Amino acid sequence: xxxxxxxxxxxxxxxxxxxxxxxxxxxxxxxxxxxxxxxxxxxxxxxxxxxxxxxxxxxxxxxxxxxxxxxxxxxxxxxxxxxxxxxxxxxxxxxxxxxxxxxxxxxxxxxxxxxxxxxxxxxxxxxxxxxxxxxxxxxxxxxxxxxxxxxxxxxxxxxxxxxxxxxxxx
Amino acid sequence: xxxxxxxxxxxxxxxxxxxxxxxxxxxxxxxxxxxxxxxxxxxxxxxxxxxxxxxxxxxxxxxxxxxxxxxxxxxxxxxxxxxxxxxxxxxxxxxxxxxxx
Numbered sequence: 001x002x003x004x005x006x007x008x009x010x011x012x013x014x015x016x017x018x019x020x021x022x023x024x025x026x027x028x029x030x031x032x033x034x035x036x037x038x039x040x041x042x043x044x045x046x047x048x049x050x051x052x053x054x055x056x057x058x059x060x061x062x063x064x065x066x067x068x069x070x071x072x073x074x075x076x077x078x079x080x081x082x083x084x085x086x087x088x089x090x091x092x093x094x095x096x097x098x099x100x101x102x103x104x105x106x107x108x109x110x111x112x113x114x115x116x117x118x119x120x121x122x123x124x125x126x127x128x129x130x131x132x133x134x135x136x137x138x139x140x141x142x143x144x145x146x147x148x149x150x151x152x153x154x155x156x157x158x159x160x161x162x163x164x165x166x167x168x169x170x
Numbered sequence: 171x172x173x174x175x176x177x178x179x180x181x182x183x184x185x186x187x188x189x190x191x192x193x194x195x196x197x198x199x200x201x202x203x204x205x206x207x208x209x210x211x212x213x214x215x216x217x218x219x220x221x222x223x224x225x226x227x228x229x230x231x232x233x234x235x236x237x238x239x240x241x242x243x244x245x246x247x248x249x250x251x252x253x254x255x256x257x258x259x260x261x262x263x264x265x266x267x268x269x270x271x
Contacts, residue, residue, distance in 0.1 A: 004171040021208065034204050034207065037208070037211070045218055048221075048222040050222065050230050060237050064241065065240065068245065072251060076261055136227045136230045138227070139228055151239075154239065154242050158241070158242030158243075161245075165246070165249030
């Protein structure tokens with residue numbers, strides 16, 4: 001019961017802040033709602049027994065990436081908000097029609113799936129709290145060592161690319 | 171009342187759809203990037219829900235890779251936005267048509 005209450009509270013907050021992120025007029029407010037959203041997702045990870053991922057989420061997302069976003073938002077101070085611009089070539093009505101057709105298709109597919117639902121999911125077993133980091137680290141450094149190294153290469157290339165892009169002249 | 175993986179999948183799908191709506195409807199490219207972060211978070215919730223269900227750490231390993239790629243994407247993307255803003259004084263994607271026929 002306590003788990004259900006926690007889950008529904010967290011899920012409601014996550015979805016509410018996600019909606020606020022994409023509806024806020026002011027971009028700075030949008031970034032702040034994004035921080036709250038990331039923190040509640042981190043709490044959800046703890047509920048799922050992934051403590052290491054929760055810490056990574058707070059440090060990397062809420063700490064690093066969001067600061068990058070705020071930095072860029074402050075740097076490009078806008079006199080004219082982007083939503084004020086109207087593209088004369090945009091076909092809103094055509095887009096809405098296509099979207100409705102796709103929605104109808106998805107609903108039909110979903111109804112087909114509902115007629116013959118998949119088997120019931122087994123109840124979640126108790127989490128192994130203390131061993132979480134150990135298990136993740138073991139998998140990361142043995143079986144997934146090469147993807148891990150490739151990820152570090154990706155970060156290095158991204159860092160060099162960001163510096164080259166943001167530098168005024170080389 | 172037991173919370174099954176289905177609950178997490180529904181939450182993840184809802185977050186994913188909110189992110190897609192943000193990408194589709196907003197014209198501010200910074201908000202579009204934030205919507206992409208929401209989408210990646212939805213994927214991570216999915217991976218960790220299955221990892222917890224199957225008592226298998228591989229899902230969490232892949233979630234770490236997703237976070238890694240998200241960080242790289244944010245760095246390069248925001249660098250591109252800064253470079254573009256310096257040249258064109260806009261962050262509206264409707265006006266970013268340099269490479270459109």
